[in-house]
Each structure stands twice: as structure tokens, then as C-alpha cells.
Amino acid sequence: xxxxxxxxxxxxxxxxxxxxxxxxxxxxxxxxxxxxxxxxxxxxxxxxxxxxxxxxxxxxxxxxxxxxxxxxxxxxxxxxxxxxxxxxxxxxxxxxxxxxxxxxxxxxxxxxxxxxxxxxxxxxxxxxxxxxxxxxxxxxxxxxxxxxxxxxxxxxxxxxxxxxxxxxxxxxxxxxxxxxxxxxxxxxxxxxxxxxxxxxxxxxxxxxxxxxxxxxxxxxxxxxxxxxxxxxxxxxxxxxxxxxxxxxxxxxxxxxxxxxxxxxxxxxxxxxxxxxxxxxxxxxxxx
Amino acid sequence: xxxxxxxxxxxxxxxxxxxxxxxxxxxxxxxxxxxxxxxxxxxxxxxxxxxxxxxxxxxxxxxxxxxxxxxxxxxxxxxxxxxxxxxxxxxxxxxxxxxxxxxxxxxxxxxxxxxxxxxxxxxxxxxxxxxxxxxxxxxxxxxxxxxxxxxxxxxxxxxxxxxxxxxxxxxxxxxxxxxxxxxxxxxxxxxxxxxxxxxxxxxxxxxxxxxxxxxxxxxxxxxxxxxxxxxxxxxxxxxxxxxxxxxxxxxxxxxxxxxxxxxxxxxxxxxxxxxxxxxxxxxxxxxxxxxxxxxxxxxxxxxxxxxxxxxxxxxxxxxxxxxxxxxxxxxxxxxxxxxxxxxxxxxxxxxxxxxxxxxxxxxxxxxxxxxxxxxxxxxxxxxxxxxxxxxxxxxxxxxxxxxxxxxxxxxxxxxxxxx
Amino acid sequence: xxxxxxxxxxxxxxxxxxxxxxxxxxxxxxxxxxxxxxxxxxxxxxxxxxxxxxxxxxxxxxxxxxxxxxxxxxxxxxxxxxxxxxxxxxxxxxxxxxxxxxxxxxxxxxxxxxxxxxxxxxxxxxxxxxxxxxxxxxxxxxxxxxxxxxxxxxxxxxxxxxxxxxxxxxxxxxxxxxxxxxxxxxxxxxxxxxxxxxxxxxxxxxxxxxxxxxxxxxxxxxxxxxxxxxxxxxxxxxxxxx
Numbered sequence: 001x002x003x004x005x006x007x008x009x010x011x012x013x014x015x016x017x018x019x020x021x022x023x024x025x026x027x028x029x030x031x032x033x034x035x036x037x038x039x040x041x042x043x044x045x046x047x048x049x050x051x052x053x054x055x056x057x058x059x060x061x062x063x064x065x066x067x068x069x070x071x072x073x074x075x076x077x078x079x080x081x082x083x084x085x086x087x088x089x090x091x092x093x094x095x096x097x098x099x100x101x102x103x104x105x106x107x108x109x110x111x112x113x114x115x116x117x118x119x120x121x122x123x124x125x126x127x128x129x130x131x132x133x134x135x136x137x138x139x140x141x142x143x144x145x146x147x148x149x150x151x152x153x154x155x156x157x158x159x160x161x162x163x164x165x166x167x168x169x170x171x172x173x174x175x176x177x178x179x180x181x182x183x184x185x186x187x188x189x190x191x192x193x194x195x196x197x198x199x200x201x202x203x204x205x206x207x208x209x210x211x212x213x214x215x216x217x218x219x220x221x222x223x224x225x226x227x228x229x230x231x232x233x234x235x236x237x238x239x240x241x242x243x244x245x246x247x248x249x250x251x252x253x254x255x256x257x258x259x260x261x262x263x264x265x266x267x268x269x270x271x272x273x274x275x276x277x278x279x280x281x282x283x284x285x286x287x
Numbered sequence: 288x289x290x291x292x293x294x295x296x297x298x299x300x301x302x303x304x305x306x307x308x309x310x311x312x313x314x315x316x317x318x319x320x321x322x323x324x325x326x327x328x329x330x331x332x333x334x335x336x337x338x339x340x341x342x343x344x345x346x347x348x349x350x351x352x353x354x355x356x357x358x359x360x361x362x363x364x365x366x367x368x369x370x371x372x373x374x375x376x377x378x379x380x381x382x383x384x385x386x387x388x389x390x391x392x393x394x395x396x397x398x399x400x401x402x403x404x405x406x407x408x409x410x411x412x413x414x415x416x417x418x419x420x421x422x423x424x425x426x427x428x429x430x431x432x433x434x435x436x437x438x439x440x441x442x443x444x445x446x447x448x449x450x451x452x453x454x455x456x457x458x459x460x461x462x463x464x465x466x467x468x469x470x471x472x473x474x475x476x477x478x479x480x481x482x483x484x485x486x487x488x489x490x491x492x493x494x495x496x497x498x499x500x501x502x503x504x505x506x507x508x509x510x511x512x513x514x515x516x517x518x519x520x521x522x523x524x525x526x527x528x529x530x531x532x533x534x535x536x537x538x539x540x541x542x543x544x545x546x547x548x549x550x551x552x553x554x555x556x557x558x559x560x561x562x563x564x565x566x567x568x569x570x571x572x573x574x575x576x577x578x579x580x581x582x583x584x585x586x587x588x589x590x591x592x593x594x595x596x597x598x599x600x601x602x603x604x605x606x607x608x609x610x611x612x613x614x615x616x617x618x619x620x621x622x623x624x625x626x627x628x629x630x631x632x633x634x635x636x637x638x639x640x641x642x643x644x645x646x647x648x649x650x651x652x653x654x655x656x657x658x659x660x661x662x663x664x665x666x667x668x669x670x671x672x673x674x675x676x677x678x679x680x681x682x683x684x685x686x687x688x689x690x691x692x693x694x695x696x697x698x699x700x701x702x703x704x705x706x
Numbered sequence: 707x708x709x710x711x712x713x714x715x716x717x718x719x720x721x722x723x724x725x726x727x728x729x730x731x732x733x734x735x736x737x738x739x740x741x742x743x744x745x746x747x748x749x750x751x752x753x754x755x756x757x758x759x760x761x762x763x764x765x766x767x768x769x770x771x772x773x774x775x776x777x778x779x780x781x782x783x784x785x786x787x788x789x790x791x792x793x794x795x796x797x798x799x800x801x802x803x804x805x806x807x808x809x810x811x812x813x814x815x816x817x818x819x820x821x822x823x824x825x826x827x828x829x830x831x832x833x834x835x836x837x838x839x840x841x842x843x844x845x846x847x848x849x850x851x852x853x854x855x856x857x858x859x860x861x862x863x864x865x866x867x868x869x870x871x872x873x874x875x876x877x878x879x880x881x882x883x884x885x886x887x888x889x890x891x892x893x894x895x896x897x898x899x900x901x902x903x904x905x906x907x908x909x910x911x912x913x914x915x916x917x918x919x920x921x922x923x924x925x926x927x928x929x930x931x932x933x934x935x936x937x938x939x940x941x942x943x944x945x946x947x948x
Contacts (some may be wrong), residue, residue: 252833335730432727562830
């Protein structure tokens with residue numbers, strides 16, 4: 001047995017991981033989440049704004065990281081929609097345009113009374129601009145230097161939401177969902193920090209340690225990975241129970257099931273690896 | 288810590304106030320009271336294009352009022368010495384905001400500003416105008432960055448000093464870096480096995496200093512492969528990296544005396560798309576089974592995919608990156624990993640040139656300065672916070688330590704400059 | 707000569723740009739330099755793309771092993787390029803209905819959008835998802851308690867893995883919300899796995915990250931200086947011709 005384990009083919013581990021992720025996902029197992037203080041800080045930043053406030057939604061991610069980040073982008077969108085906020089979408093990633101379309105889809109399908117046919121008055125899609133942090137530096141000082149038109153080529157001076165918007169400093173909240181560079185760190189360094197723009201971010205698990213030092217001064221709060229998204233979804237459901245019946249509002253919560261089983265599998269694998277290691281050492285293979 | 292506790296207590300208090308007064312309604316709409324103490328001043332340390340405005344919130348702008356009496360402020364500007372100039376709307380900050388930066392000023396032009404609070408139904412308060420015109424003036428040196436300039440000079444100066452010292456013949460000792468020692472062995476093994484070596488210079492373009500560091504390591508690896516007559520493949524994800532890598536490898540083969548063995552086609556471009564690149568490189572690894580894989584540059588999520596695939600084909604792997612998020616993956620899956628600064632030290636170490644080694648000493652000196660400042664800062668801040676704990680509110684005069692800690696926060700770390 | 711001129715240009719540009727960080731009037735020069743670089747990199751794609759085509763064509767014509775992949779690459783390249791350039795299936799912009807090509811190339815329901823949505827997106831997500839499989843095999847192989855440091859790393863890994871899931875509630879959720887020793891300020895519940903993982907992330911990880919970052923920043927400064935001063939010229943190639 002130990003001999004089999006010692007030379008275990010990686011494909012067995014891959015199969016186990018596949019089962020660990022697929023079974024809970026298919027069964028749709030969810031667990032109650034208790035939102036942490038950090039997540040509640042994000043929730044309150046969106047929720048404490050009066051209805052109809054202006055929120056910039058900067059979605060800097062691509063299809064590859066959609067699995068990890070879409071739940072939080074959707075949750076941000078839903079929360080802003082419940083609060084009837086005016087939303088300005090933008091992205092620094094060329095592939096982010098499709099991510100914005102996903103969020104706009106939520107606004108139109110789930111909140112048609114507030115957003116259907118209200119392009120320009122309740123939400124606007126600024127689209128993608130090349131230039132990474134250079135774009136951030138421009139939009140915080142003078143939006144129209146970087147974006148003269150929206151994604152459809154309409155002049156920003158002809159759109160009610162952007163007509164009087166000089167720069168991003170004027171908005172009430174900046175929500176950023178990011179998968180790397182350019183993303184959360186650049187928004188903090190060039191946007192929120194020098195100009196005190198209230199900012200919340202959602203980022204991948206590996207980015208979280210980099211963003212932690214900015215909380216709470218430069219960043220109001222952060223959602224880290226699926227865990228953060230799930231807690232945020234729970235916080236929204238707790239405050240607005242009507243979402244309980246919307247399966248789309250539980251994307252993150254549903255993914256915590258696979259995460260739990262996958263983490264338990266990882267721990268078992270680590271322990272198994274160590275059992276083999278100790279056995280090998282006893283056999284004198286590591287001298 | 289104490290500050291944070293205070294801050295969270297304050298926000299709790301505010302939240303309670305908001306919750307308690309949530310149901311209070313105000314009477315019929317009436318214009319809000321105007322903001323007070325409207326001030327304007329030139330932004331220090333800029334190119335003379337911005338003026339900072341600040342005001343005390345309108346007494347009607349209360350966080351706990353629902354519906355709000357003040358919805359936003361409107362700021363107007365006009366040129367003071369131009370008779371024909373009229374007040375123009377330059378921005379509309381929302382309620383509870385009491386600062387605004389006008390960054391579209393002409394240098395040397397005096398401006399007058401006016402502010403109004405806007406309430407329900409578009410009712411506006413009486414306008415408030417600043418007393419005297421303000422001029423945005425140009426500064427040639429950004430005094431806010433004086434301390435930053437000192438550190439730049441100190442650290443760059445020490446690097447240059449040690450490079451000169453090394454050039455003058457002074458011997459400098461550098462500790463062994465295991466990962467770099469392994470490069471020769473890895474290439475040797477690849478030659479014995481008749482398999483190729485694979486070098487991945489990260490997925491960023493040549494403007495990223497990590498890619499430059501990766502390319503300098505490539506120069507040394509290429510010299511070794513030329514010596515051993517091993518095949519070296521360099522797939523790149525950026526066109527400019529491909530051309531740079533070609534020049535570098537060509538030069539290395541020339542230096543090793545084997546220019547005829549250099550094959551331009553071994554260094555090729557795949558795609559800028561992150562995962563498309565990874566799919567191609569890992570596919571190649573599985574088919575060709577290289578005996579040695581080097582990952583040197585800026586990496587993101589692909590680090591583990593590359594390193595695990597390399598591991599599965601039994602390659603010796605050496606990685607080097609300054610991406611803190613990817614280091615754990617490389618450490619777990621590779622035989623040797625150059626962590627952060629080790630990676631930047633690699634080219635100096637491999638070249639063995641005394642002047643390059645000098646730059647490492649300069650780097651160490653920078654670390655020494657950083658370490659000393661950290662310790663001094665920690666001691667001063669800790670002691671001053673202990674002093675503050677004991678102080679009574681009447682005893683307002685800051686102690687020596689407290690002024691030192693304020694100076695660190697505001698002038699050295701902040702924007703105060705030498706003042 | 708081949709190395710001296712580029713070296714001269716890079717030194718001048720580099721030092722001038724360092725200087726502009728302190729001169730407000732010229733602070734935008736850095737952004738301009740970046741824009742120039744983006745232009746250069748965009749044109750350089752002609753080199754890269756040309757090289758890609760050359761390599762794939764060579765593979766196909768020589769019928770090298772795996773030449774089928776090369777064919778797939780070429781077909782995918784040209785189909786995407788054609789669909790994007792010609793804007794197949796894109797409706798004209800409502801404001802300019804008379805111009806057939808006035809629509810956005812990424813317009814929903816267009817052919818390019820279809821390729822992006824149904825081919826590019828699932829392929830990218832698949833590659834990213836591979837990480838779950840690789841992390842499990844790496845954990846199995848690499849996380850071994852070889853010495854004291856490795857053992858500490860292992861214990862912390864287990865705490866974080868458990869702390870980020872509902873398992874932390876199962877295992878340690880029962881810890882009461884009471885002070886341990888009278889007024890000590892420490893509660894039993896502070897030791898539940900979720901709190902422990904947050905403490906580890908916020909204190910130890912952050913401190914370690916900062917130390918690594920300081921080292922990296924110094925490394926970046928010294929490497930950049932070496933490049934600007936011409937001490938390290940290996941990236942420039944050779945002065946001689948092969």
C-alpha cells in the first residue's frame with residue numbers, strides 16, 4: 001500500500017480533486033456564512049450611502065479569473081442596484097468589456113424597473129481604455145481627458161450621468177474588482193489614497209496579502225477570494241431577505257461547498273504526504 | 288492599534304446615531320444653509336495647474352438627516368482680472384465632502400471661487416465667495432518630495448560608490464546563492480541526457496525591470512549552454528522580449544566562441560495572452576521533456592502550472608521572480624528559487640564582474656539604512672504612544688518624542704518636506 | 707557602436723525621468739514615455755506575429771511531429787483576425803445606420819463576441835482552473851515536515867486552509883465569547899480557526915510581505931542603476947556581428 005502511495009500517479013490526485021469540486025457543486029451544498037468585520041466594512045460602505053448615490057464600478061479582470069471574481073462583481077452590482085445607485089462601469093483590461101456586459105445583464109434582467117432603458121441616467125458604460133495606471137491618474141483628475149466618449153461613442157457631455165462629472169473624486173464610492181495588474185493596488189496608489197476617494201475592492205486570494213496593509217486607511221474594506229464573496233452575499237441576503245430565493249445571488253455561497261471539500265482534500269493529501277515521508281525516513285531513505 | 292480602536296469606536300457611535308435617527312423626517316423643502324469658511328490655496332509642489340478648495344460643511348449637511356437637506360455642493364470659478372469672465376460650474380462634490388481640487392487652472396491667473404449647497408428640489412443656498420483671488424503658481428522643485436529625494440540620493444549614491452570601489456580593485460565578498468550554483472549542474476545534466484533546456488523570461492514586456500533581470504540571467508545561461516553544447520529554447524510572450532533575447536543569446540554564443548551553434552529559431556514568440564502562452568509552453572514541455580527549466584521574470588497565476596508541469600516531466604527547475612504572490616508556488620514546485628532581491632542579484636553574481644558585485648554591496652547598504660530607520664521609527668513611535676497614554680488633556684504641549692513622531696509622519700513619510 | 711548608442715539613449719532617458727519625479731512641470735514625461743513604449747510594443751507585434759506564422763508554417767511544411775497543432779494555430783489566428791477586422795455579424799451603430807461597419811467589433815451577438823464568449827472564455831477559465839489540480843499535487847509532494855521551519859509552515863497552512871471554510875465553525879465554533887482570565891482582554895473565541903487565520907494573514911504575512919517588498923524595491927533600484935550606468939550590458943547583445 002505504502003509502496004503504491006510512494007509512487008502515486010498524479011492523475012489519481014487530479015481525479016480526487018475533480019470529485020471533491022464537482023460533487024458539492026452539482027449538489028449545490030451551501031453553508032451559512034458569518035460575514036467578517038472586513039466584509040461588513042465593504043457591505044456598510046455600499047449600504048450606508050443614500051439611495052441613488054454615484055458609484056464607479058471598475059471591473060479589471062478577464063474570463064480566466066471569472067470563476068473567482070464574478071460572484072463578487074455580481075454581488076456588488078446587485079447591492080448597488082438594490083440601493084438604486086447610479087453606476088459608472090469602466091475597465092483597464094481589454095477583456096473586461098465582457099465582464100461589464102455581465103453586470104449590465106444583471107441590472108437589466110433583475111432590476112428592470114430601475115435600470116431597464118435607463119442607460120445614461122442610471123448607469124453608463126465607459127468601456128476600456130489602454131494605459132494602465134496612467135488612465136487612473138487621468139480619471140481622478142479629469143475624467144474627460146481619458147474618456148471623451150462612452151463605449152458606444154457617445155460624447156460624455158451628452159450623457160446626463162457624466163455631463164457634470166469632472167472627475168472620479170466626485171463619486172461617492174469606488175468599487176474595484178481585480179485579478180492582478182492593473183487593478184486594486186494601482187487604484188489605491190493613484191486613486192483612492194492621494195485623493196481620499198472611499199474605495200472598496202474585491203480581489204483574488206493571492207492578491208489579498210498585498211492589499212491587506214492598505215486597510216483601513218487607504219481602503220475601506222476588501223473581499224478576498226470566494227470566501228469574501230460568499231460572506232458578502234450572505235451579508236446582503238441578511239439585510240435584503242428577498243434575495244434568498246434568487247439562486248444567482250448565491251454564486252459565491254454555492255462555491256464555498258467545493259472550497260470546503262477541496263481544502264479538506266488538500267489537508268488530507270498533506271497529511272498523507274507526511275505519513276509517507278515519515279515512513280520513508282524510518283526506512284532510511286532520507287539520510 | 289489605539290488609533291484604530293478609537294476609529295472603530297467612533298464609527299460604531301456614528302452608526303448608532305444613523306440608526307437611531309433613521310426615522311426622523313424633515314419638514315417641507317427649504318434651501319439649505321450655505322457652507323462656511325470657504326478657503327482656496329495653491330497646491331504646493333505642482334506645475335502651477337491646481338488650486339485646492341476647502342470649506343466647513345453646511346450646518347444642514349448632517350450625516351444622520353433623512354432625507355438629506357444637502358445633496359451636493361456646486362463650485363463655480365471665474366478669472367478675477369477679466370471683466371468679461373463669468374462664474375462657471377467646475378465641479379459638484381457630494382454631501383459630506385469638504386475638499387475639492389481644481390486641476391484645470393492656468394498658471395499665474397488669479398481666480399475667484401464661489402460655492403453653493405444644493406438641497407432637495409434643486410433649492411440652493413446663498414453663494415459663498417472666497418475673500419481674495421488665488422493664483423496657481425509653478426514650483427520648479429517639488430518640496431513635498433524633499434525627504435524622498437534624500438533617500439534616492441543616499442541609496443543610489445551608495446550603489447554608485449560601491450561600484451566605483453569595486454572598479455578600483457577592492458575585493459568584495461558575496462555569499463553563495465544555491466539556486467545559481469545549480470544552473471551549471473542543470474545544463475550539464477541536460478547535455479548528458481541529450482535533452483534541451485527551457486528558459487521562460489516571464490510574461491511581462493521588456494519595460495518591466497524583472498524581465499530585464501531575467502534577460503541578464505539568460506545571457507549567463509546561454510553562455511553555459513553554448514559551452515556544454517546543449518540546446519536552449521526561449522519561448523516568449525512579448526515580441527520585444529523575443530528580439531532582446533535573440534540579441535542576448537547571440538552575444539553569449541559569440542562570447543563562448545560558438546557563434547555557429549546559435550539558432551535564431553530557438554527563441555520565438557507565442558502570444559501575449561497569458562493562458563494561451565502557458566498552454567503552448569506546457570504542451571511543449573510534455574512533448575519535448577526538457578531536462579532543465581528556468582523561470583526568470585515576472586509571473587502571475589501561470590507560475591504553478593509551469594512549475595508543476597516541469598516537475599512532472601522530471602526537469603531540474605530554477606525559478607527567480609520578484610512577484611511576492613507567486614514565490615510560494617515556485618518554492619513548492621521548483622528545486623531552487625531566487626526570492627526577490629536574490630533574483631536581481633543573480634546577474635551580478637553570475638557575471639562575477641567586480642563592478643557588478645559592487646552594486647550588491649550598495650543594495651546591502653540601502654537595506655542597512657532601511658533597517659536602522661525602521662528600528663528608530665518603531666522605538667520613537669512606541670515611546671511617544673506610551674507618553675500620550677499618560678498625558679492629561681490639559682497637558683497639551685507635545686513632548687520631544689511626540690514632535691519627533693509627528694515629524695516622521697508628516698514630513699518624512701508625508702508631504703511636509705524639510706519644513 | 708551597436709551598444710554605445712542604445713546605452714547612451716537609455717542612460718539619458720532614465721536619468722531625465724528620475725529627475726522629473728521631482729520637477730512638477732515635467733512630471734507627465736513619464737506618462738509620455740509610457741505611451742511611446744506602448745506604440746513601439748504595438749509595432750513590434752508585427753515582428754512577433756510574423757515570427758509566429760513563420761514557425762508554424764515551417765512545422766507544417768516539414769511535417770514535424772505535432773504539425774497538426776501548428777495548423778490549428780494558423781487557422782484560429784486567421785479566422786479571429788478576419789472576423790474581428792471585417793466585423794462579421796455586427797449591426798451598424800444606431801447613430802450611423804448607413805455605415806455597415808460603424809458597429810463595435812465586440813458587439814453582443816457578433817461573430818467576434820461569439821468567439822470570445824464561447825471559445826476564449828471557457829478555454830481561459832479551463833487553464834486557470836488547472837491550478838486546483840496542480841496545487842493539490844504540489845501540496846502532496848512538497849509540504850513535508852522536513853525540519854522545524856517546514857513543520858511550522860505546515861501547521862500554518864492547515865490553519866489557513868481550515869479557517870477559510872465552514873470547517874472552522876465545525877471545529878472551533880463552540881469556543882465561548884468570554885474572557886479567558888477575568889479582564890485579560892483575550893477571549894476564548896479569539897482562538898477559533900477563522901480568527902487565527904485572520905491574525906496570521908494580517909500580522910505575520912503582512913510583515914513578511916513588507917520585508918520582501920523592501921528587498922525587492924532595493925533590488926529594482928540597483929538593477930535599474932546598473933542598466934542606466936551601463937554596468938550591466940548583457941541585454942544589449944554584442945558589439946560584434948556573428
